[in-house]
Amino acid sequence: MSATTMTATAPGQARPRAVTVSPVSLPAVSRSEWIKFRTLRSSWIVLAATVVAVIGIGMLVSYFTNTHWSSMRPAERFRFNAVDRSLTGVNLAQLTIGVLGVLFVSGEYGTGMIRATLSAAPTRIPVLVAKAAVFAVVTFVSSIVATVVAFATGQGLLGPHGVGWGTPGAVRAVFGAALYLTVVGLLGVALGFLVRSTAGGIGALFGLLLVLPVIFAALPSSWNNTVGPYLPNNAGGALWNLRGNGFQLSPWVGFAVFCAWAAAGLILAAFLLRRRDA
Amino acid sequence: MCVIEARALSKRYGDKTAVDGLDFTVRPGMVTGFLGPNGSGKSTTMRLILGLDRPTGGSVTVNGRAYAEHPAPLAEVGALLEARSIHTGRSARNHLLALAATHRIGRRRVDEVLDLVGLSDVAGKRVGSFSLGMGQRLGIAAALLADPGTIILDEPVNGLDPEGVRWVRNLLKDLAAEGRTVFLSSHLMAEMAQTAEHVIVVGKGRLIADVETADLLAGAGGSVVVRSPESDELRRHLLGPEVTVTSLEPGLLRVRGVGLEQVGETARSNGLAIYELRQEQASLEDVFMSLTSDAVEYRAGSLDGRAA
Numbered sequence: 345m346s347a348t349t350m351t352a353t354a355p356g357q358a359r360p361r362a363v364t365v366s367p368v369s370l371p372a373v374s375r376s377e378w379i380k381f382r383t384l385r386s387s388w389i390v391l392a393a394t395v396v397a398v399i400g401i402g403m404l405v406s407y408f409t410n411t412h413w414s415s416m417r418p419a420e421r422f423r424f425n426a427v428d429r430s431l432t433g434v435n436l437a438q439l440t441i442g443v444l445g446v447l448f449v450s451g452e453y454g455t456g457m458i459r460a461t462l463s464a465a466p467t468r469i470p471v472l473v474a475k476a477a478v479f480a481v482v483t484f485v486s487s488i489v490a491t492v493v494a495f496a497t498g499q500g501l502l503g504p505h506g507v508g509w510g511t512p513g514a515v516r517a518v519f520g521a522a523l524y525l526t527v528v529g530l531l532g533v534a535l536g537f538l539v540r541s542t543a544g545g546i547g548a549l550f551g552l553l554l555v556l557p558v559i560f561a562a563l564p565s566s567w568n569n570t571v572g573p574y575l576p577n578n579a580g581g582a583l584w585n586l587r588g589n590g591f592q593l594s595p596w597v598g599f600a601v602f603c604a605w606a607a608a609g610l611i612l613a614a615f616l617l618r619r620r621d622a
Numbered sequence: 623m624c625v626i627e628a629r630a631l632s633k634r635y636g637d638k639t640a641v642d643g644l645d646f647t648v649r650p651g652m653v654t655g656f657l658g659p660n661g662s663g664k665s666t667t668m669r670l671i672l673g674l675d676r677p678t679g680g681s682v683t684v685n686g687r688a689y690a691e692h693p694a695p696l697a698e699v700g701a702l703l704e705a706r707s708i709h710t711g712r713s714a715r716n717h718l719l720a721l722a723a724t725h726r727i728g729r730r731r732v733d734e735v736l737d738l739v740g741l742s743d744v745a746g747k748r749v750g751s752f753s754l755g756m757g758q759r760l761g762i763a764a765a766l767l768a769d770p771g772t773i774i775l776d777e778p779v780n781g782l783d784p785e786g787v788r789w790v791r792n793l794l795k796d797l798a799a800e801g802r803t804v805f806l807s808s809h810l811m812a813e814m815a816q817t818a819e820h821v822i823v824v825g826k827g828r829l830i831a832d833v834e835t836a837d838l839l840a841g842a843g844g845s846v847v848v849r850s851p852e853s854d855e856l857r858r859h860l861l862g863p864e865v866t867v868t869s870l871e872p873g874l875l876r877v878r879g880v881g882l883e884q885v886g887e888t889a890r891s892n893g894l895a896i897y898e899l900r901q902e903q904a905s906l907e908d909v910f911m912s913l914t915s916d917a918v919e920y921r922a923g924s925l926d927g928r929a930a
Contacts, residue, residue, distance in 0.1 A: 362731075362769045363697070363727055363767075363768055363769040364726075364727070364728075365694045365696070365697045365725040365726065365727055365768050365769075366694065366725055367694050367725075368693065368694060368695070368724050368725060372723060372724050372725065372726055373723075373724050375723040375724075376720045376721070376723035376724045377720075379716065379719055379720040379723055380709075380712070380720045383712050383713065383716035383719075383720070384709070384711045384712060385711065386711060451709060451711070452709065455706070455707075455708065455709045455710050455711075456703075456705050456706045456707040456708065457707055457708060457709040458707070459672075459674055459703055459705070459707035460708065460717075460764060462673075462674060463673075463674065463695065463696070463701060463707075464696055464721050464724040464725070465724055466672070466673045466689055466690035466692075466695050467690055619676075621669075621675040621676060622669075622674040622675070
């Protein structure tokens, strides 16, 4: 089969083919997924909300930290980390970007679009790979813009308490936060494929990111100290939370563990996507 | 050859059997109807053809291969499924552009099919604002996008106004005349009678008939209703080996197996008065009842046809 074009032969009387088509390929499916992403208004609304959350919350928190510095207790001042403070918005942004990841997939199941999608690419796996790739690129590009701006403006608003790019860990935290958001988005994509419904996918995402740590925090501390660091957002947080909680994995090990969570989700999703009826 | 071939095709969901050992072949150059009441396995069969559902037994191929094994599947089979498969938040043009991208089909073809189905003016509007009929037209545009040799449509006239119904009917006939395979499901016998040359009838997931539409209608179809003050005598003259007469009410008979003209002629030649004489189109239920009781006969008929 030629990689460029092919001309199918018509039955009976030779039917002239009016359209040139190419075999379905991963780049072609990726292009299709990019068109799908950018032609939904909700994509841009949620993406904008994510960027605004990172920058806006970072600016607000940094500004008020500076103005209230004199009234802060010593313990608060001790816990303060200028880099972390300017990236506070990532905690909210992880939820919006995760929801967008779920929606990018569950929206297709909810509307039935998935049947058209899988009819066009019936081997199915390219759909999952393309969706994940498109979403990862879009998320990383917008997240890195958001975290860089949040850091720069946040440090400015912290006034005398702000730090520069040269501070140890600053560059890692800023890039790390964008990487973290990207992987949260991929976790959302995986959950969208696994659960196939918006409500269920968002529920599962919030459960993994928010509820699981709370449950472990309620267990005996020996358990929590052993297992806690490996929970998704604790592990991923190790890369961009400079202050940490004392029980964190080292930054890149933590991030690797977080990536493993998302990878496990995507692999399970791929397996089930092949197996299940659409 | 653009053919669809099902061999012992079966699909169970849990302990419910939706499709039960279907064998059929859909051939090019004509419209083949897929007829059966709601819940008889038509939609499931179409999903199996497209590889959306996996058969629990048997197989179905398009042009000799499973759908998913075609490198450019949209160019082999275009499908309009009964359940909508369009994201409501996207415009009609963007929906088609996204599908077209998977096969690297150009923007010009997208505009062409939009024009063909009469949606050019609303191509930029969100699909969520579309009426049922417009949604069906967009689904048909998507099915025709890659100019496939085989077209599968599940209940395509649902939600269409009379003008739209006629448009679909003519479109399908044109597509078949171009040599394509057109496979069309419906639960409406009358619709099938006007569009399909050949019908495959299913009930409860099983094949009931695989025949020419004309044969189906002649054999199991219409009846003649006749009102006469001398109905008992008329009945005696009408009865024959191929003819059944049932009494609907005193003085009113339903005659099967002979045409309107023959009933009239029989009455005249015997000097019997007639107050009412009309053809009654067979309802789907009528066809089904006669088909299920005569299923063996129909299968035999279709086998003879194939051997010839």
